Amino acid sequence: MPESNAWLIKLTEKETIAIGENELLHIITEPDLYKIPKVKKYCQHVIKWKNQVLPVMNITGLLYNQDIGISGIVGIIAYKHNESNTINYAAIDLTSVPKKISVNDKDACELPEPLHKWKPFSAVCFKKNNNVIPIISLQKVFS
């Protein structure tokens, strides 16, 4: 069965997600962030990267619409914009360094009921070591 690589991102003790191998470009530890007041609680910071200003999304905060705070690690990601089909760049807050894994097509599965909260951002998932991991659509996260 075909295999592909992905990044496993542990958001919290209970929440782990995956994104495509080519979507994570760069990891920055101790990033220099600028906080914007009176914006959405899950995306309150921006970061400078290659002369661009990128929003920093806290995906757990987005999932629960909460201010989770910000950790000391940020991942620079790339995704294709829904409408313009152009490549956009943004940042996601990471609580730890992501782990690269290999995913076999035979491990693909439907989102089980306990993970339905991820439905707005994920349509598919896979099984890994007895855990079910949702694959996140960055297009949907940054829309």
Place this chain on the structure above:
Amino acid sequence: MLNGSLIFSDYQDDQYSVFTIDQLKLVVSRNSILSIETILDLEPLQNENNSGCLSEFIINNISVPIFGINDDLDLLRSFPASRRACLLLKSDSGKPFGIAIDTINTLENIDISIHELPGFMLFDYSPITSVLQTDEKFYGLIDNSSLASLLNVDIYYDTTKNTQSELIASNA
């Protein structure tokens, strides 16, 4: 989106001032500043009102409400000791207002670029919708009218006797 959202770069026709409120550094277009005053010149409130303003400043015969805010842009009930100046701002509605600030300086002769924040970050009332970038730093760019809405400046003017003609003159 921020990618491709560069509004302009190295734009020198407009000039900006950097001001601080606690840990927050913001910029405002100098064209949208009515005046900068020392906080010692503020007048005590003449009338109770529900606007949340802490003081007034008389300019061109009108009373301008002065607000105390923190670095989350939340209203304060008194001016912290670090507030030393008052930034009087114009607004699209013609109703000027002021905020107490710690420091203010001009951004002189440096290259800047302004980047629009993506819509998914913002509320309708978000007063910072762009970020000004210099070589090393970011500053939130204040939209005066959105800040006026956030601070409910209209409530102050609804309860004071400033005339429309005086407001237009003061905001010119």
